[in-house]
Amino acid sequence: MIPRPHGGRLINRILTGKKREILLSEASELPSINISFERVIDVMDIAHGVFSPLEGFLLQEDYINVLYDMRLTNDLPWTIPIVLDIDPEEISGLKEGDDIILRYNEEPIAIMKIEEIYGWDKKEYARQVYKTTDPNHPGVSKTYNRKELLIGGTIDLLNEIKHPLENRILWPIETRGLFKEKKWRTIVAFQTRNVPHRGHEYVQ
Numbered sequence: 264m265i266p267r268p269h270g271g272r273l274i275n276r277i278l279t280g281k282k283r284e285i286l287l288s289e290a291s292e293l294p295s296i297n298i299s300f301e302r303v304i305d306v307m308d309i310a311h312g313v314f315s316p317l318e319g320f321l322l323q324e325d326y327i328n329v330l331y332d333m334r335l336t337n338d339l340p341w342t343i344p345i346v347l348d349i350d351p352e353e354i355s356g357l358k359e360g361d362d363i364i365l366r367y368n369e370e371p372i373a374i375m376k377i378e379e380i381y382g383w384d385k386k387e388y389a390r391q392v393y394k395t396t397d398p399n400h401p402g403v404s405k406t407y408n409r410k411e412l413l414i415g416g417t418i419d420l421l422n423e424i425k426h427p428l429e430n431r432i433l434w435p436i437e438t439r440g441l442f443k444e445k446k447w448r449t450i451v452a453f454q455t456r457n458v459p460h461r462g463h464e465y466v467q
Contacts, residue, residue: 265442266450270316270339273435277310277420278374287421290371295364296353303367303424305345310373310420311434319417320347323381326413330391343392346383347375348410354380364421371421378416385409 268274278286298306308314316339325335326344333342347365357363357377365373389396389403398404426432433441442450455463 264448265439268312268315268435272316273439274309274312274315274318275436276318276418283421286374286419287371290364290374290421293362293364293374294357295366295371296349297366297369298347298372300367300424302347302365303372304426305347306365306373306418306420307423307426309345309418311436313435314345315435317345319375319378320413320415321345322379322415323413326381326383326415330388344388346413346415348383349380349412349414350410351412353410354412354414365418367424370424372424373418373420375414375418376416377414380412380414382411383413 305314305320309317309319316335321329321344325341326346328334328336329341329344333340335341354377357380359377359379361377363375363377364371365375385406386396389400389406392406393400393402395403398407453459453463
Protein backbone atom coordinates (compact mmCIF):
# COMPACT_ATOMS: atom_id res chain seq x y z
CA MET A 264 0.00 0.00 0.00
CA ILE A 265 1.39 3.42 -0.96
CA PRO A 266 1.89 5.68 2.08
CA ARG A 267 -0.37 8.71 2.35
CA PRO A 268 1.15 12.06 1.31
CA HIS A 269 2.70 14.19 4.02
CA GLY A 270 -0.20 15.84 5.81
CA GLY A 271 -2.76 13.37 4.50
CA ARG A 272 -3.54 14.57 0.97
CA LEU A 273 -1.62 15.41 -2.17
CA ILE A 274 -1.94 19.10 -3.00
CA ASN A 275 -2.76 20.17 -6.55
CA ARG A 276 -2.78 23.93 -7.22
CA ILE A 277 -2.53 23.73 -11.02
CA LEU A 278 -5.13 25.71 -12.91
CA THR A 279 -6.53 24.18 -16.09
CA GLY A 280 -9.32 24.69 -18.59
CA LYS A 281 -11.70 27.62 -18.56
CA LYS A 282 -10.65 28.92 -15.14
CA ARG A 283 -7.03 29.17 -16.27
CA GLU A 284 -8.04 30.89 -19.52
CA ILE A 285 -10.12 33.47 -17.66
CA LEU A 286 -7.36 34.27 -15.17
CA LEU A 287 -4.75 34.51 -17.91
CA SER A 288 -6.95 36.97 -19.79
CA GLU A 289 -7.28 39.05 -16.61
CA ALA A 290 -3.59 38.83 -15.65
CA SER A 291 -2.64 42.11 -17.32
CA GLU A 292 -5.21 43.96 -15.20
CA LEU A 293 -3.88 42.66 -11.87
CA PRO A 294 -0.85 43.99 -9.99
CA SER A 295 2.20 41.81 -10.47
CA ILE A 296 5.71 41.21 -9.20
CA ASN A 297 8.67 39.50 -10.82
CA ILE A 298 10.15 36.59 -8.90
CA SER A 299 13.47 34.76 -9.15
CA PHE A 300 14.05 31.39 -10.80
CA GLU A 301 14.40 29.79 -7.35
CA ARG A 302 10.99 31.11 -6.28
CA VAL A 303 9.44 29.90 -9.55
CA ILE A 304 10.66 26.41 -8.68
CA ASP A 305 9.09 26.82 -5.23
CA VAL A 306 5.80 27.83 -6.87
CA MET A 307 5.88 24.79 -9.15
CA ASP A 308 6.74 22.50 -6.24
CA ILE A 309 3.83 23.86 -4.21
CA ALA A 310 1.42 23.51 -7.14
CA HIS A 311 2.47 19.93 -7.89
CA GLY A 312 2.26 18.82 -4.28
CA VAL A 313 6.00 18.38 -3.67
CA PHE A 314 5.54 20.52 -0.56
CA SER A 315 2.23 18.94 0.51
CA PRO A 316 0.38 20.00 2.62
CA LEU A 317 1.51 23.57 1.81
CA GLU A 318 -0.82 25.39 -0.58
CA GLY A 319 1.24 28.55 -0.74
CA PHE A 320 4.01 30.50 0.95
CA LEU A 321 4.08 30.44 4.75
CA LEU A 322 2.19 32.88 6.91
CA GLN A 323 4.07 34.43 9.83
CA GLU A 324 2.86 32.07 12.55
CA ASP A 325 3.84 29.02 10.52
CA TYR A 326 7.14 30.69 9.58
CA ILE A 327 8.08 31.25 13.22
CA ASN A 328 6.96 27.77 14.23
CA VAL A 329 9.01 26.13 11.49
CA LEU A 330 12.05 28.28 12.21
CA TYR A 331 12.20 27.42 15.91
CA ASP A 332 10.28 24.15 16.33
CA MET A 333 10.58 22.57 12.85
CA ARG A 334 6.81 22.08 12.79
CA LEU A 335 3.86 23.79 11.19
CA THR A 336 1.27 25.26 13.54
CA ASN A 337 -0.81 22.09 13.07
CA ASP A 338 2.16 20.17 14.58
CA LEU A 339 3.14 18.54 11.30
CA PRO A 340 6.95 18.20 10.96
CA TRP A 341 8.43 20.81 8.59
CA THR A 342 12.08 21.80 8.76
CA ILE A 343 12.76 24.75 6.42
CA PRO A 344 10.46 27.74 5.83
CA ILE A 345 9.10 28.08 2.29
CA VAL A 346 8.81 31.85 1.90
CA LEU A 347 8.42 34.51 -0.77
CA ASP A 348 10.49 37.66 -0.27
CA ILE A 349 9.55 41.05 -1.64
CA ASP A 350 10.72 44.66 -1.41
CA PRO A 351 8.41 47.27 0.19
CA GLU A 352 8.18 49.32 -3.01
CA GLU A 353 6.98 46.25 -4.94
CA ILE A 354 3.86 46.00 -2.83
CA SER A 355 3.15 49.69 -2.41
CA GLY A 356 -0.61 50.10 -2.42
CA LEU A 357 -1.27 46.38 -1.99
CA LYS A 358 -2.95 44.93 1.07
CA GLU A 359 -3.89 41.61 2.57
CA GLY A 360 -6.70 40.03 0.58
CA ASP A 361 -5.48 41.32 -2.79
CA ASP A 362 -4.63 39.03 -5.71
CA ILE A 363 -1.30 39.47 -7.48
CA ILE A 364 0.33 37.83 -10.47
CA LEU A 365 3.76 36.27 -9.94
CA ARG A 366 5.84 36.69 -13.08
CA TYR A 367 9.14 35.32 -14.33
CA ASN A 368 10.76 37.17 -17.24
CA GLU A 369 7.43 39.01 -17.55
CA GLU A 370 5.49 35.76 -18.14
CA PRO A 371 2.62 35.13 -15.69
CA ILE A 372 3.49 32.06 -13.64
CA ALA A 373 0.89 32.04 -10.87
CA ILE A 374 -1.80 34.02 -9.14
CA MET A 375 -1.35 34.55 -5.41
CA LYS A 376 -3.80 35.61 -2.73
CA ILE A 377 -1.95 37.91 -0.31
CA GLU A 378 -2.95 36.71 3.14
CA GLU A 379 -0.16 38.34 5.13
CA ILE A 380 2.76 40.73 4.71
CA TYR A 381 5.43 40.61 7.40
CA GLY A 382 9.07 41.34 8.14
CA TRP A 383 11.80 38.85 8.88
CA ASP A 384 15.20 38.80 10.53
CA LYS A 385 17.51 37.37 7.88
CA LYS A 386 20.38 36.88 10.29
CA GLU A 387 18.15 34.91 12.66
CA TYR A 388 16.85 32.87 9.73
CA ALA A 389 20.45 32.02 8.79
CA ARG A 390 21.27 31.13 12.40
CA GLN A 391 18.33 28.76 12.72
CA VAL A 392 18.43 27.18 9.26
CA TYR A 393 22.17 27.05 8.55
CA LYS A 394 23.46 27.18 12.14
CA THR A 395 25.82 29.98 11.16
CA THR A 396 25.61 33.66 10.28
CA ASP A 397 28.89 33.63 8.33
CA PRO A 398 28.28 35.41 4.98
CA ASN A 399 30.90 33.14 3.37
CA HIS A 400 28.43 30.27 3.70
CA PRO A 401 26.61 30.14 0.31
CA GLY A 402 23.18 29.63 1.87
CA VAL A 403 23.70 32.48 4.31
CA SER A 404 24.96 34.73 1.52
CA LYS A 405 21.83 34.00 -0.53
CA THR A 406 19.64 34.74 2.49
CA TYR A 407 21.31 38.11 3.12
CA ASN A 408 20.72 39.05 -0.52
CA ARG A 409 17.01 38.33 -0.37
CA LYS A 410 14.40 41.08 -0.05
CA GLU A 411 13.21 42.78 3.12
CA LEU A 412 9.62 41.57 3.50
CA LEU A 413 7.80 38.25 3.19
CA ILE A 414 4.34 37.68 1.81
CA GLY A 415 2.30 34.62 2.66
CA GLY A 416 -0.71 33.17 0.91
CA THR A 417 -2.04 30.51 -1.42
CA ILE A 418 -0.92 30.21 -5.04
CA ASP A 419 -2.47 28.78 -8.19
CA LEU A 420 -0.19 27.85 -11.09
CA LEU A 421 -0.94 29.41 -14.48
CA ASN A 422 2.17 28.51 -16.50
CA GLU A 423 5.26 26.40 -15.98
CA ILE A 424 8.75 27.28 -17.09
CA LYS A 425 11.14 24.88 -18.76
CA HIS A 426 13.01 23.16 -15.95
CA PRO A 427 16.70 22.37 -16.67
CA LEU A 428 16.13 18.82 -15.37
CA GLU A 429 12.61 18.34 -16.70
CA ASN A 430 13.49 15.08 -18.47
CA ARG A 431 14.49 13.63 -15.11
CA ILE A 432 11.65 14.98 -13.00
CA LEU A 433 8.68 12.95 -11.86
CA TRP A 434 6.06 14.90 -9.90
CA PRO A 435 4.45 13.25 -6.86
CA ILE A 436 1.36 12.11 -8.75
CA GLU A 437 3.68 10.47 -11.32
CA THR A 438 5.88 8.74 -8.76
CA ARG A 439 2.85 7.45 -6.90
CA GLY A 440 1.45 6.12 -10.17
CA LEU A 441 4.77 4.40 -10.86
CA PHE A 442 4.84 2.82 -7.39
CA LYS A 443 1.35 1.46 -7.97
CA GLU A 444 2.19 0.20 -11.46
CA LYS A 445 5.34 -1.57 -10.20
CA LYS A 446 3.46 -2.89 -7.16
CA TRP A 447 6.27 -1.72 -4.93
CA ARG A 448 5.48 -2.10 -1.25
CA THR A 449 8.62 -0.52 0.19
CA ILE A 450 9.77 2.88 -1.05
CA VAL A 451 12.85 4.70 0.25
CA ALA A 452 13.38 8.43 -0.31
CA PHE A 453 17.00 9.55 -0.44
CA GLN A 454 18.39 13.05 -0.67
CA THR A 455 22.02 14.00 -1.09
CA ARG A 456 23.77 17.34 -1.46
CA ASN A 457 25.88 16.09 -4.36
CA VAL A 458 25.49 13.76 -7.35
CA PRO A 459 24.46 10.25 -6.19
CA HIS A 460 27.12 7.58 -6.70
CA ARG A 461 27.68 3.88 -6.01
CA GLY A 462 28.60 4.52 -2.39
CA HIS A 463 25.15 5.99 -1.75
CA GLU A 464 23.60 2.87 -3.27
CA TYR A 465 25.57 0.69 -0.85
CA VAL A 466 24.48 2.84 2.10
CA GLN A 467 20.85 2.17 1.20
